[in-house]
Amino acid sequence: MLSVFPADPAEVTSSEAALARFLHGLPGIDTVGAQARAAALGTRSIKNEAKAFAIDLALAVIDLTTLEGADTPGKVRALCAKALHPDPSAPDTPRPAAICVYPDLVAEARQALGATAVKVASVATAFPSGRASLDVKLADVAEAVRDGAHEIDMVIDRGAFLAGRYRRVFDEIVAVKAACGDAHLKVILETGELATYDNVRRASWLAMLAGADFVKTSTGKVATNATPPVTLVMLEAVRDFHAATGRRVGVKAAGGIRTTKDAIKYLVLVHETAGPDWLTPDLFRIGASGLLNDLLMQRRKLATGHYSGPDYVTVD
Amino acid sequence: MTTPGRAFAYAPAPESRSAADIAPSYGLFVDGRFAEAADGATLKTVNPATEEVLSEVAVGGEADVDRAVKAARKAFKAWSALPGAERAKYLFRIARLIQEHARELAVLETLDNGKPIRESRDVDLPLVAAHFFHHAGWADKLAYAGFGPNPRPLGVAGQVIPWNFPLLMLAWKIAPALATGNTVVLKPAETTPLTALRFAEICVEAGLPPGVVNIVTGAGATGRAVVAHPDVDKIAFTGSTPVGKEIIRTVAGTGRRLTLELGGKAANIVYDDAALDSAIEGIVNGVFFNQGQVCCAGSRLLVQESVADEVVAMLTRRLGTLRLGDPLDKNTDIGAINSAAQLDRVKALAAAGDDEGAERWTAPCAIPAKGFWFPPTVFTGVTQAHRIAREEIFGPVLSVLTFRTPAEAVEKANNTPYGLSAGVWTEKGAKALWTAQRLRAGVVWTNTFNRFDPASPFGGFKESGFGREGGRHGLGAYLNV
Numbered sequence: 065m066l067s068v069f070p071a072d073p074a075e076v077t078s079s080e081a082a083l084a085r086f087l088h089g090l091p092g093i094d095t096v097g098a099q100a101r102a103a104a105l106g107t108r109s110i111k112n113e114a115k116a117f118a119i120d121l122a123l124a125v126i127d128l129t130t131l132e133g134a135d136t137p138g139k140v141r142a143l144c145a146k147a148l149h150p151d152p153s154a155p156d157t158p159r160p161a162a163i164c165v166y167p168d169l170v171a172e173a174r175q176a177l178g179a180t181a182v183k184v185a186s187v188a189t190a191f192p193s194g195r196a197s198l199d200v201k202l203a204d205v206a207e208a209v210r211d212g213a214h215e216i217d218m219v220i221d222r223g224a225f226l227a228g229r230y231r232r233v234f235d236e237i238v239a240v241k242a243a244c245g246d247a248h249l250k251v252i253l254e255t256g257e258l259a260t261y262d263n264v265r266r267a268s269w270l271a272m273l274a275g276a277d278f279v280k281t282s283t284g285k286v287a288t289n290a291t292p293p294v295t296l297v298m299l300e301a302v303r304d305f306h307a308a309t310g311r312r313v314g315v316k317a318a319g320g321i322r323t324t325k326d327a328i329k330y331l332v333l334v335h336e337t338a339g340p341d342w343l344t345p346d347l348f349r350i351g352a353s354g355l356l357n358d359l360l361m362q363r364r365k366l367a368t369g370h371y372s373g374p375d376y377v378t379v380d
Numbered sequence: 381m382t383t384p385g386r387a388f389a390y391a392p393a394p395e396s397r398s399a400a401d402i403a404p405s406y407g408l409f410v411d412g413r414f415a416e417a418a419d420g421a422t423l424k425t426v427n428p429a430t431e432e433v434l435s436e437v438a439v440g441g442e443a444d445v446d447r448a449v450k451a452a453r454k455a456f457k458a459w460s461a462l463p464g465a466e467r468a469k470y471l472f473r474i475a476r477l478i479q480e481h482a483r484e485l486a487v488l489e490t491l492d493n494g495k496p497i498r499e500s501r502d503v504d505l506p507l508v509a510a511h512f513f514h515h516a517g518w519a520d521k522l523a524y525a526g527f528g529p530n531p532r533p534l535g536v537a538g539q540v541i542p543w544n545f546p547l548l549m550l551a552w553k554i555a556p557a558l559a560t561g562n563t564v565v566l567k568p569a570e571t572t573p574l575t576a577l578r579f580a581e582i583c584v585e586a587g588l589p590p591g592v593v594n595i596v597t598g599a600g601a602t603g604r605a606v607v608a609h610p611d612v613d614k615i616a617f618t619g620s621t622p623v624g625k626e627i628i629r630t631v632a633g634t635g636r637r638l639t640l641e642l643g644g645k646a647a648n649i650v651y652d653d654a655a656l657d658s659a660i661e662g663i664v665n666g667v668f669f670n671q672g673q674v675c676c677a678g679s680r681l682l683v684q685e686s687v688a689d690e691v692v693a694m695l696t697r698r699l700g701t702l703r704l705g706d707p708l709d710k711n712t713d714i715g716a717i718n719s720a721a722q723l724d725r726v727k728a729l730a731a732a733g734d735d736e737g738a739e740r741w742t743a744p745c746a747i748p749a750k751g752f753w754f755p756p757t758v759f760t761g762v763t764q765a766h767r768i769a770r771e772e773i774f775g776p777v778l779s780v781l782t783f784r785t786p787a788e789a790v791e792k793a794n795n796t797p798y799g800l801s802a803g804v805w806t807e808k809g810a811k812a813l814w815t816a817q818r819l820r821a822g823v824v825w826t827n828t829f830n831r832f833d834p835a836s837p838f839g840g841f842k843e844s845g846f847g848r849e850g851g852r853h854g855l856g857a858y859l860n861v
Contacts, residue, residue: 067690092807094827097658107498109393109710117388300657335388336701343388 066090069308077273080231087230087269093261093297102292108332115328119363121343122327123150126160126359127185127316127351131192131284137172140165142380144176151360151377154367160356161345162215166191167208174212185215185250189240192254192283194219198236205243216240217250217280217316220267222257230270237274250278250316250349253298256288261297268301272313280316284351289319292333299337302347312341318351324362327355390703393710395497400488402574405436408444408597409580411451412590418443423599425573428494429707429716429751437573440596445565445605448594452536452563453611455591460533460561464520471516471559473586478509481582485575489547490707492574494716494752495670497708504548507832511551511850514834515559518855522560525852527861533561534637534860535613538606541576542619543569543718544673544774550576552849553616554593555834560858562614563592567606570599571719604630612636614858618675621772621798621843639847639857641675641839643772644800647793648678648829649815651786652687654805658827660694663778666803666829668702668756671717672776675844676801678829680762680769682789685782692760692780696741699756704745714745717752717775726754726775733759733768738779764795772798786811790818799841803829822848 068089070076076086110118128147130139144163151157162183163173173184186208190196196204205216218240224232241249251271255264268279279298282289295317302313315338317330327350334342342348357377365371405422407414421439426432440448459467478485485508486500495504522531537557541549546568557564568576580595596602603623607615607630614637617627621642631638648666650659666678683691707715717723734740743756754775762769762779769779783789793802802821804812816824822840825831832838837848847857 067687091654091656094655094658094807097655097661097827101658101661107502107710108390110390111393112391114389114391121388331388340387 066304066308073273073309077234080229083230083234083270084228087266090265090269093265095261098261098293098296102296102333105296105332105336106292106329110328110332116363116366118328118331119324119359119366120158121331122324122350123356123359123363124158124161125345125349126356127162127164127318127349128160128356129164129284129318129351129353131164131166131187135166135169137169139380140169140172141176144173144182146356146378146380147182148177148180150356151364154364157360157363161349164217164351167204167211167213170208170211170213183214184212185217186213187217187219187283189218191217191219192285194221195223198239201236202239202243205240209243209245209247213247215248215250216244217252219252219254219283220271222254225258225263225267225270234270234274237271237276241275248277249275250280250314251276252280252283252318254283254286255281255290255294256286261293264294264297265301268298269305272301272305276313278314278316278349280318280351282319284319290317290321292329295330295333296337299334299342302342303338312347314347314349315342316349316351321350321352322354322358324358327359390711392706394706394708395487395490395501395710397487397491397708399484400491401484402435402488402491406438406573406577406597408438408440408448409577409593409595410444410448411594412584414580417441423570425492425571427491428571428718429748431750434491435574437577437597439598440567440602440605442605445596445602445609448565448596449536449538449609449611451591452565452594455589456533456535456563459563459589459592462561464522467558467561468516468519470586470588471512471519471555474582474588475509475512475516477582477586478505478512481578482509485547485578487708488578489575490715492572493543493546494707494718496712496715497710498712499670504545507834508547508551511548511555511834515555519559522855522859525855527856527859531560531859531861534858535562536611537562537564537614537616537858538609538612539564539566539616540603540606540619541566541568543572544670544675546572547575547579549618550579552618556849556854556858558592560855562858565594565596565606565612567596567598567603573597607631610634614638616847616857617641624845637857639839639849640845641847641849642800642843642845643798644675644677644840644844645680645770645772645796645798646676646678646801646803646821647680647682647796647819648803649789649793649805650681650683650687650691651789651804651806651808651811652684653807653811655807655827656687656691656694659691659805660698662803662805662827662829663695664698664702667778668714668776669830671715671754673718673722673774674830675772676823676830677774678801678803679773679778680793681778681780682783682792683780684789685784688780688782692758695758699743699758702743702745702756704743704753704755705748714756714776717754720752722774723752723754726773726777729768729771729773729775730757730777733762733766733777733779736766736768738762738766738768764792770796786815790815794818794820797843800844801825
């Protein structure tokens, strides 16, 4: 499919120069075109049973997240309880895919979630800036994995990427992937700092070539987080990577997705860009904290026909 | 509980049909009033998506056209004498009323024409309002438009418009005519008269003096009567090239002004260094917008050989996601073909593609049982010698040709009797400009397609007609300069 992808993928990563040549040989992104396409998909009108399907799917793909300096074991336990019983009055409500916490709270989360299917994801590698030595980053990952994290959300070295030192970024992802063991690796591109859609596409390919299981938009800690056009570009990248290699990589949109309306727009983007195969927690996630309650309120409105208000969902 | 990976089927999301109030019958709008045709003749207008009869409209004969021209002539004196700022007030009022009635007009347009509501709502209506706003702004500034200190209107404009963008073409014709002080006799298309008649009511609501705008519905004979009327000072026509030629013969030697916006067979050139994902969107928008019933449609895809397979694969995958069906559904991408006759023409030309040995690919769309439908279709292996590469199909049919060098792309793009529009897709600015300068087309879009703005002149070369609509150039066509 992608004419610039060689028959032997190892060629692409054989040297710094080969990697740069490949990444810069990827088809460009037209900024206006990408924004127009994302906006057009945002006008899909999702009603009735389609909306019910989308709300349940959105619930199932959430990485329910708390990443504050002030996080406590109590807060994490409350979040885990919320994940296990999102809507106590509607036991058929889908649970979120994972709880996402800092590494030092992974053990707490594992214990609170017990043997349920809800995964524990942890941000590692000196999240959110990533400005630490590789040894420190790997130790960070090792701690989270040792305490039982199923998924690791790593940040890339944006400084190295913007300086064109792609090989360094690549090697770091490879090393973190090795340190993950059986844990799934989500690679955070921090697209708000990459500045251009071309960079987003290159960083997505770089992460996928290095073994990422997911590419993720943002840490949620910078001014611009997930946007529909950025997510569109990443979905195009995973779609093209699958066509070229046969391997499916997931996409996680994180930061700033707070309403059901927004979440549904992202699901439409996934559906019409990467395709229906990606509409599963294995291949698409939304990193959020506030979104869950809005979905619960909309879900109840759809079921009962009336809107019950924020006091009818739990605050944490 | 959600089943992962299950198809995300969009439930129907229909716009309310009741937003548009359709009368069982309509008369001609002449001298500020509706009246039946002198001989009582009528025609039926149908919804092309369902074949349901929507309404009955009068068919204007020569006597009716004459009455309309006389009314326009009478109104011209006072209208042209108004200060530009006064005319602007009426145009602004019409523009605002169009915005206020946008939903209703979009539904009406979709019912009568078959185009998807997302296009009539998001493209047609905003542009219609924009054209009236833009020209309202010009009405009091004509002395500064570069036509001399006191440009004068021509008089009565006879305007004949097509069925593909009924209200937008009306706006393109009426807004500049009124802004420059002319009065109008407009004949909408036989199959899509309803929004023009609703527009007539809006003119009344806006308090426009009687006779300034006259709408005479009917078919070919009515149009011929408008064109042939000796007291019309300017003819503006948008439609097919054969009819355009007939009009030239009628008008020749009479000294009347003429602008023609005719057919097209636009080349959409995709270089191998293009932003391919956006190019795919541009190709889709270029030829499947309004079911391909667009005179400037990018119906010939000229793709560089080195990426041809990739582009065709990307394109067919993308076309698989297009949703064909009820035009009133807000999620519909492809609506109905405007009429049974038009559907027959599209089918015949597509069959010619098969006969000539091109390879046909059809998007996997379910076709509704009733109405006029043609699924998005792509022909590969097309050469310049094929009919589907030369003749305007005016339907959702794309012909894919390849080229190896920029010079070859330009040569093939220009090798057509038409010259209305073209597209260039490349990330290299110099190459885009080099190509655009050599393309003989009235509009060349770079890294986009089918984009319109009232400030930008639109019109053709060669058999695509002459004269420009929109922008400063469009004003000149309605002024004695």
